[in-house]
Amino acid sequence: MLSENKTAAILVIGDEIxxxxTxxxxxxxxxxxxxxxxxxxxxxxxxxxxQPLIVEAIRALDSSLGGRYDLLFTSGGIGPTHDDVTADSVAEAFGTGIEMNEEALAVMRARWEARGVPVTGNRTRMARIPVGAKLIANSYSAAPGFHIGNTYVMAGVPEVFRAMVDAILPELPTGRPPVSxxxxxxxxxxxxxxxxxxVAEAYPDLSLGSYPWHRDGTFGTMLVVRGLDQDRVAAAMAELKGRISA
Amino acid sequence: MLSENKTAAILVIGDEIxxxxTxxxxxxxxxxxxxxxxxxxxxxxxxxxxQPLIVEAIRALDSSLGGRYDLLFTSGGIGPTHDDVTADSVAEAFGTGIEMNEEALAVMRARWEARGVPVTGNRTRMARIPVGAKLIANSYSAAPGFHIGNTYVMAGVPEVFRAMVDAILPELPTGRPPVSxxxxxxxxxxxxxxxxxxVAEAYPDLSLGSYPWHRDGTFGTMLVVRGLDQDRVAAAMAELKGRISA
Incomplete structure (x- = not known):
């Protein structure tokens, strides 16, 4: 499918996967x-x-570090325990230090103190953020994600990940969504x-896919035409229907 | 976690993901x-x-091509349509040709002819297999997967993928399964x-993970100790319980 949209990769970090x-x-x-x-x-x-695997993947995928894609989104590894090494890995990949981020600490303190939860050393570990990164708000719990270079670092807990995706959406360089x-x-x-x-050869600007399915003892195929231009997609689908029923 | 087990990667091929x-x-x-x-x-x-992306990934991941892991398993892209380019990509990655495989064709013909289905040109496309590859049986439908170098090429349809995994399991270089x-x-x-x-520092041969959870308005943490030696895992868990309740 032809497109001038930005490209992206997702890096999921986690032994449990x-x-x-999980x-x-x-x-x-x-x-x-x-x-x-x-x-x-x-x-x-x-x-x-x-850490070495995460650093290498970030460098391979984030264009601001010479990697392949315009944008990189990560999931996981920013919690408070010893196996959460994503923040340190991002700092290493970007060649920057990591520091206790006062803004992150203030957000976390405000939320926890309202609940009477003491802010211990381990909790504050989640406020260790690479120098120069911008925080990503976490409306679900408290500890923020962060954004540096073209990399958006988010939590692995699904509810928190979704909240962080919602938070970054307004600032992403959106393009023309495909129709199908x-x-x-x-x-x-x-x-x-x-x-x-x-039909795929006649419409090189579109993506035509076929997906076999099996259910209830019967089988079939879902054909999908995908592209940026609604009229082209409709024309290709019309031609496909005509050819198949002919 | 320390281990002498073989390492592996999975390569999933598919626009729909x-x-x-999907x-x-x-x-x-x-x-x-x-x-x-x-x-x-x-x-x-x-x-x-x-194709170029698939070729590059195979070369990066299969140790027999200088890649990183002992074994590589692929899923998807071996169907009969124009967007199924995995077999050609594997042939290119291994620098071998691709041919109509007589054994594959015979298996597919036997199954289809028993059902009165004609064996057309498009169906036989699924018998195009890289030269030198060994077939992987498909007990669910008919078209086989194949194995070349350290790469096992399997179908993306979940039922077929599982059938192929079952078929290769007896020949895999299995190791010592972790206990947790x-x-x-x-x-x-x-x-x-x-x-x-x-505890993680005291047991460097084990993997200790923590997984926060939220459900029914309450929250908690699942701690998991994982390793190859049952006694070591049990000892680490006992120490962890002792420290937490202390």
């Missing part, structure tokens, strides 16, 4: 949001809670592959 | 299986249905971070 203990959902949520606002998600990576039309057929993929290919 | 249309589940399934048989999953990547013990606390992560860190 790789061990099979089924990741934040990347799927953000993928839908990015698509809706016209940012082209090109890659998702999941790595362990190990679908056609659900009770036929196998192979039976429509020729027609699909012909 | 990146657009947010929530990926194959990587989560395989992550659980690999953990159970003692293979250490170190990375998951999701890339689009674009969990402790569910109605306390915040910060309140136990110090104790968790102390």
């Amino acid at each position: 790789l061990s099979g203990r 089924r990741e959902g934040n990347a799927h949520h953000l993928a839908g949001v990015l698509s809706a606002v016209g940012i082209d998600l090109k890659e998702i990576r999941v790595v362990a809670d190990e 039309e679908s056609l659900d057929l009770h036929r196998g993929e192979s039976e429509v592959a020729e027609e699909l290919k012909s | 990146l657009s947010g249309r 929530r990926e589940g194959n990587a989560h399934h395989l992550a659980g299986v690999l953990s159970a048989v003692g293979i250490d999953l170190k990375e998951i990547r999701v890339v689009a249905d674009e 013990e969990s402790l569910d606390l109605h306390r915040g992560e910060s309140e136990v971070a110090e104790e968790l860190k102390s």
Whole structure:
């Protein structure tokens, strides 16, 4: 699909995903949001809670560090425990220090003190933020995320991740969201592959996909035409329908 | 966690994951299986249905091509339509040709002819297999996956992916599966971070993780100790419980 939209990657950090203990959902949520606002998600990576791996992935993915994509969003590893090494990894990747951020500390103190929770050393660990980063508000709990270079660092807890995505959305360089039309057929993929290919070749600016499904003992194929221009998508779908029923 | 187990990566191929249309589940399934048989999953990547991106990812991840991990498992892009480019990408990554595989064709013909389905040109596209690859049986439908170098190429349809995982399992270089013990606390992560860190430092051969949870208006933390030796895991958990209740 042709597009001048910004490109993006998501980096998920967490041993619990790789061990099979947790089924990741934040990347799927953000993928839908990015698509809706016209940012082209090109890659998702999941790595362990190990600083060298995280540093390398950030450098490979954030264009401001010579990496591949315009924007990078991370999920996980910014909690208060010893296995939360994302903030230190981001600081290392950007070659900056890490400091107790007074603004973050004030936000966290205000929230906790209102609940009578003491602000201990471990809690304040979540206010350690790379120097020069801008905070990302956390409307769900308290500890903020942060943004440095083209990297947006967010928490792995799903409710907090979503709150942080909502917080950064207004400042993202949004583009032209793709539109799509679908056609659900009770036929196998192979039976429509020729027609699909012909239309895909006639509309190189669009993305045509086919997704086989099986349910209730029957099978079929969902054909999806996707692109930036509604008229082109509609024209391609009309041609596809014509060819298939012919 | 210290381990002499083989390392692995999963490469998921599919625009529909990146657009947010489909929530990926194959990587989560395989992550659980690999953990159970003692293979250490170190990375998951999701890339689009674009040959150069797939080739690059395979080369980066398969040790037989100079990549990082002992084993690579792929999901998706081996169907009959124009957007299925995984087989061609694998052939390119391994610098081999791609050919109509007679064994694959025979398997597919036997199954389809028994159902009275004609074996058309598009269906036979799924029998195009890189030269030198060994087939992976597909007990769910018919078109096989394949194995070349250290890369196992499997279908994206969840039922077929699972059938192929079952088929390769007996031949994988399994290791020592980790064991784990969990402790569910109605306390915040910060309140136990110090104790968790102390025990983690005392047991460098183990992996200690903490996972905050929120449900029904209450919150807590699940602590997980993971390692290869049951006695060590039990000892670390006992020490953790002792420190937390002290």
